[in-house]
Amino acid sequence: MQSIFVQNFSQNQALAPMxxxxxxxxxxNGCNGALFMPEEIDRPENAGLPPLKPYLMPFTSQFPCISIADLINSCAVTALKFLNGPDVPVYYGRLDRNVPDPTGLIPEPTMSLSALINAFSAIGFSKEDVVTLSGAHSVGVCHGIPMCPGHNTSFGNHYYQELIEGDLSGKLPTDVELLEDNTMRSLVQQYANDNSQFFSDFSRVFGKYISRIHCNQTSTGPCPLDDIGNSTTSTSTSSVTSSVIPVVASPSSSFPSSSSPIIIGSPIVISSSSSSSSSTSSSESFPPVPPISGPFSNPPSNPGGSVLSV
Ligand code: HEM
Ligand SMILES: [Ca+2]
Incomplete structure (x- = not known):
């Protein structure tokens, strides 16, 4: 499955960051696959993600034992490696839920730094962890605008270097706010100087993040926020714990690197680039890979390099 992902990432560079x-x-709110429920995927907070659903869902027919939650996370760690990022240990056995997560939990790009820190703290992540995880914005786009113009097809510390240098093109308000707190700014500086420290921290913190499952995970019923733990601290006696099979996703170093920029339609773009956004089927016979539809068809324009208004 991971090799199919890699092929598809090469064909459509929007996919891996997504x-x-x-x-x-x-x-x-716990890895549970509910993201792809109609009630969740179309929420404004999930803008940019709907095209991923018709891409990933066919894998569940071809690999019926994998949950949607595991599929999303397998795709994510494979994507990270494809984008030249670090290996992240990933454990499989997450169960899907058929109840959407509550709305409004995911941090807003315009929230204050203190609100951002509090939000992550409530789910067990420190303000240093916020700095680390935000480095994911070294790749990809916001509303079609590259978040790290010119570099955003490769995961790395250029995100922190741009913050330190005041090159805020494509950055979100929450990215820029990382400079407001001395402790966080100091870590931004350390990462800007040391990519291997960033990689090692990202692997650890993101690995913890994607291990968060509902302790008493069942396929139905309400699931309060405080019912979430990670796979090592879970108090669950359910099959979730016993079915977790440790698998380290460490795709080989033969991953192709992204050589051309992401070309995605957008109202505003900082750097100009050529077009190659079409998604085509994998040369393997399964699973079927539907063409990605969504905001990928318009050529980018480039009116200027300021912090994104979202
Ligand atoms: C700190 C709080 C965060 C906020 C407020 C935030 C917000 C956003 C927003 C608004 C976008 C643009 C979505 C769009 O319009 O297409 C985005 C993109 C993205 N975010 Fe975050 N994010 C945060 C943290 C994270 C974390 C922790 C990760 C992963 C570890 C992450 C990974 C990404 C990626 C890869 C993209 C690019 C998506 C693409 O190219 O399609 N973000 N984020
Ligand atoms: Ca969820």
Whole structure:
């Protein structure tokens, strides 16, 4: 399955960042696959993610034992590696729920720094972790605008270097706010200087993040926020714990690197680039890979490099 992902990532460069983004959203309230429920995927907070659903869902027919939550996370760690990022240990055995997560939990890009820190703190992540995880914005786009113009097909510390240098093109308000707090700014500086420290921290923190499952996970019923733990601290006696099979996703170093920029339609773009956004089917016979539809068809324009208004 991971080799199919890689092929598809090569064919459509929008896909890999989208998988990483999707793992962030699905796992906020516990990785449970509910992201793809109609009630969730079309929420404004999930803007940019709907095209991933028709891409990933056919895998569930071909690989019926994998949950949607595991599929999203497998896609995410494979994407990270494809984008030249670090290996992240990923454990499989997450169960899907058929109840959408509550709305309004995922951090807003315009929220204050203190609100952002509090939101992550409520799910067990420190303000340093916020700095680390935000480095995912070294890849991908916001409303079609590259978040790190010129570099955003490769995961790395250029995100932190741009913040330190005041190159805020494509950055979100929450990205820029990382500079407001001394402790966080200091970590931004460290990462800007040391990519291997960033990789090692990201692997650890993101690995923890995508291990968060509901302790008493069942396929139905309400699931309060405080019912979430990670796979090592879970108090669950359910099959979730016993079915978790440790698998380290460490795709080989033969992953192709992204050589051309992401070309995605957008109202505003910082750098100009050529067009190659079409998604085509994998040369393997399964699973069927439907063409990605969505905001990918318009050529980018480039009116200027300021912090994104979202
Ligand atoms: C700190 C709080 C965060 C906020 C407020 C935030 C917000 C956003 C927003 C508004 C977008 C643009 C979505 C769109 O319009 O297409 C975005 C994109 C993205 N986010 Fe975040 N994000 C946060 C943290 C994270 C984390 C922790 C990760 C993963 C570890 C992540 C991964 C991504 C990726 C990869 C994209 C690019 C998606 C694409 O190219 O399709 N973000 N984020
Ligand atoms: Ca979820």
């Amino acid at each position: 998988c990483l983004h999707a793992a962030f959203h699905d796992c906020w």
